[in-house]
Amino acid sequence: MKLIYKFSLWYLVITFFVLIIGGVLSYYTIKNEVDREQARYLKKNIDFTVQELTRGIFPDSLSQNRMEITRLAPNTPEIDFLVRDTMVWRDYLKRMEPQVKVSASRVINKQHYFISTYGAIVDTQDITDAVVKSITGIFLIMLVVTGFVSVLISKKILMPFNKTLKAMQSFSLRQKKALQLPVTHTVEFKKLNTFLEGMIAKAQQDYQTLKEFTENASHELQTPLAIIIGKLELLMNSEINDHQAKLIISAHDAVEKLSKMGQSLTLLTKLDNREYESEDIINFSQALKESLFAFEELIEMKSLKLEQVIEENILINIHPVLNNILLNNLLSNAIRHNRENGIIDVKLSGKMLTIANTGEPLDFPPVEMFKRFRKNNQSSDSIGLGLAIVYQICEQNNIKINYGYKKRMHVLNLVFQ
Amino acid sequence: MKVLVIEDNNDLAQNITEYLTREGYICELANNHSNAIDKLSAFQYDCIVLDILLPDGNGLDILSFIKSERFKSGILIISAKNSLDDKINGLGLGADDYLTKPFHLPELNARLKAIYRRKYLQGDYEVYFNEIRINTNTMEARVDDNLLDLTRKEYTLLLYFLINQNRVLTRQTIAEHLWGDYADNLLNFDFVYQHVKNLRKKIVLANGTDYIETVYGLGYKLNTSKQ
Numbered sequence: 001m002k003l004i005y006k007f008s009l010w011y012l013v014i015t016f017f018v019l020i021i022g023g024v025l026s027y028y029t030i031k032n033e034v035d036r037e038q039a040r041y042l043k044k045n046i047d048f049t050v051q052e053l054t055r056g057i058f059p060d061s062l063s064q065n066r067m068e069i070t071r072l073a074p075n076t077p078e079i080d081f082l083v084r085d086t087m088v089w090r091d092y093l094k095r096m097e098p099q100v101k102v103s104a105s106r107v108i109n110k111q112h113y114f115i116s117t118y119g120a121i122v123d124t125q126d127i128t129d130a131v132v133k134s135i136t137g138i139f140l141i142m143l144v145v146t147g148f149v150s151v152l153i154s155k156k157i158l159m160p161f162n163k164t165l166k167a168m169q170s171f172s173l174r175q176k177k178a179l180q181l182p183v184t185h186t187v188e189f190k191k192l193n194t195f196l197e198g199m200i201a202k203a204q205q206d207y208q209t210l211k212e213f214t215e216n217a218s219h220e221l222q223t224p225l226a227i228i229i230g231k232l233e234l235l236m237n238s239e240i241n242d243h244q245a246k247l248i249i250s251a252h253d254a255v256e257k258l259s260k261m262g263q264s265l266t267l268l269t270k271l272d273n274r275e276y277e278s279e280d281i282i283n284f285s286q287a288l289k290e291s292l293f294a295f296e297e298l299i300e301m302k303s304l305k306l307e308q309v310i311e312e313n314i315l316i317n318i319h320p321v322l323n324n325i326l327l328n329n330l331l332s333n334a335i336r337h338n339r340e341n342g343i344i345d346v347k348l349s350g351k352m353l354t355i356a357n358t359g360e361p362l363d364f365p366p367v368e369m370f371k372r373f374r375k376n377n378q379s380s381d382s383i384g385l386g387l388a389i390v391y392q393i394c395e396q397n398n399i400k401i402n403y404g405y406k407k408r409m410h411v412l413n414l415v416f417q
Numbered sequence: 418m419k420v421l422v423i424e425d426n427n428d429l430a431q432n433i434t435e436y437l438t439r440e441g442y443i444c445e446l447a448n449n450h451s452n453a454i455d456k457l458s459a460f461q462y463d464c465i466v467l468d469i470l471l472p473d474g475n476g477l478d479i480l481s482f483i484k485s486e487r488f489k490s491g492i493l494i495i496s497a498k499n500s501l502d503d504k505i506n507g508l509g510l511g512a513d514d515y516l517t518k519p520f521h522l523p524e525l526n527a528r529l530k531a532i533y534r535r536k537y538l539q540g541d542y543e544v545y546f547n548e549i550r551i552n553t554n555t556m557e558a559r560v561d562d563n564l565l566d567l568t569r570k571e572y573t574l575l576l577y578f579l580i581n582q583n584r585v586l587t588r589q590t591i592a593e594h595l596w597g598d599y600a601d602n603l604l605n606f607d608f609v610y611q612h613v614k615n616l617r618k619k620i621v622l623a624n625g626t627d628y629i630e631t632v633y634g635l636g637y638k639l640n641t642s643k644q
Contacts, residue, residue: 215498222497223426226519230432233522236585236635237439245634249587256589259519297570298596301608 004154008146015142023135027127034122035100039083042102042117046081049115053108066119072105072112079105079114086118098124160184164193171200173207211273218266225259257383264385267325268372271392278319284416285314288348291327298335299344308346316416318397326393329386330355330412337410345409353414361405369403418533419443421462423453423479424495425471433466436522437529450474454482462490463537464529467512469496469503480510491532495520521590523581530580544579546641548625551576560625570595571616578629578639587636613637 049062049069059069086101103116163182171179179200181193232252240248270276288310299306318326334344334357342358368374370391375384394401398417405411420442424430427448434444445460447453450473457465457479465483469476480492494507497518504515513532516525534542534553544551551558551572558565558575567575577586577594588606595612613629621627632638 218497220497222518223429226497227426227428227432229519230429230436230522233585233587233590234432234435236587237583242633245632249635252587253589255519298608301611 002154003158004150008150011146012143015146016139019135019139023131026135027131030127030131031124034120034127038100038119038121039081039102041121042100042119043081043104045117046102046104046115049117050104050106050108050113053106053113056109059113067115067117070114072114074107074110074112076105076112078107078112079103088118157186160186160189161192164189164196168196173203178204207273211275214266214269214273218262221262222259225255225262228255229259261383261385264383264389268385268389268392271322271389271396274396276319276322276396278322279317280320281315281317282320282323283313284316284318284323284353285310285312285348287320287323288327288346288353291324291331292346294328295331295335298332302335302338303341304335304338305341305343306346307343310346310348311350314348314351314416316397318393322393322397326390329390333386333390334410343409351416353416354411355414356406356409356411358408359410361408362410366403366405370401418463418529419445419461420464420466420529421445421447421453421456421460421490422466423447423471423476424466424468425449426468432522433525436526440526442529450479453479457483457486457488461488464491464493464532466525466529467492467494469494469498469507477506477510480507480512484511489536491529491536493525493528493532495525521587521593523577523584523586523590524594527577527580527594544576546579546582546628546639549575549579549620549628551579560620560623563623563625565619565623567616567619570612571619574612574616578637582639582641585632585635585638591636 045067049067052062053059053069059071063069082103084101084103085098087096088099089095090097097120099118099120101116101118103114105112105114107113160182167179167181179197181197184190184193229252232248232255236245236248236252292306292308296306316323331344334355337359338344338357339359343356345354345356347354362369364374370387372388373384374387391401393399394414400413400415400417402413403411404413418441420437422430422433422437422444424433424446425448430446430448434446437444445456445462447456450471453471467476467479471479476494476496480494483490483492492512492514494512494515495518496503496507496515507515513536514528516528542553544553548561549558553576556572558567558572565575573595574591577591588609591609591613592606595609617627617629620629626643628639628641628643629637630640630643
């Protein structure tokens, strides 16, 4: 829900309750006022009746519809005005109505009269109606006005905030230029923008440092490794015995492995830093066929049977270098973890690539399949980064990848989005 | 062949010059940018081995310098940066080949010889040893007059052996030479053994001497002293 709608909703809910309380208050205020006026009018009537009685007119002729005059015992004390509420049957409303009743007793010409009269200028029902109508009216006006005003105000007041949001959304750490946020005079937004600008400048700097470190680390590592490999190769060609040869070749292999590991980790870091983003659309079917062709010989040498069904002209958006790494890792994996005379089954149709190969089941839970340095046979020669790289590439290119072991075959499924 | 090695790391430079000198190259060494420019201005070289990252300047500048002075030397870049951009930049500026560190010395040798053949002999060149001859232009190999029926990989392998005579070539080195990046993920090199076996069989069948021998524990070697 938009911020401004939340504000408005709360505002309206609060207004609603305030108006209800206000309605009750105004009802009682109006009713009080009307009742007081009514009482004054009735008192005047009584005063008039008292005057008439004083002039000697008979009480009977003064008693009318709303005026009752009765006699009291002469020695009872006089009652000054007594105002009370009473219920009166109203014919036209067909129900009892609360009305004001004023009574008084006066001693006139040695006779003690009790005079009482009642009436209402305005019906209680009418007051209620009026109050409800006006309150509803006010509420409706508030609703419309709040709606309009909130949209306008949100546009105006929240404009710098929305601009900041937009700038943040389109911002990428890889971009070289600093983040430019709109100028605002609202203190909170000013604080927010200053904070964001500072934080992002720092992040950009860190990102740059990290990138440089990765590149330098790779460079600085590879040079000593190149030296070691070179020295070992020179040593190999000197006069050595079999035992020394064995020592040299294990050292040589270990250095090779170290170098491969360094390169793979560098690649993973580059992937983490999203250095391979591309708008390129490539013909995946073509690339897959080329990769399969490159591995043809290796497949033959292990006496593997390759079954392939490849739909033509499947296009996907991926960096060509990454695609190459992805396919090479998947296929070499399917070859390496296969058995002699095994099968490799490659299917590409629609948006799905399936690569299945025969092989021994995993000796670890399948969920750890894509973890770094996870290998089926921990002592094996592989460095255990191939599938971690595959996973990382998939994640960054919106490719869903999952693994299963069915009918003694390892099955990897890639679904392009 | 006269080669200038431009490399700031002394150990690495020594490895390269030692290997290449044994191959009969005349090697000179420049260990920084200005030294390299001095030597390039004073002498002529057939090939230049160029490290891109130097302490006092970028190797690519030297490349531009060589091109602007119209030197005819073949240029092989060696770089620790396995980045596509560097590769494209280097080759775009006129380098002949690009090798990523760490590399194998026999590989460096093979690349330099290939550059030399392309640049100075228009590719029409015979690599030979005794009765074995390879025409790198037609990609044909013969034992005396018998044409060998080799697969592409076997041909490449034979050429590699002939270029690195009397050198131990490990299975790893051979695998990377034959399969390039594809060898990366296949750390079992049985297939190298297969190729070497087939190649030896074909040479023997064509009445050639089986010069290629297994060096126990290390790999293979073309032994020129074998009778």
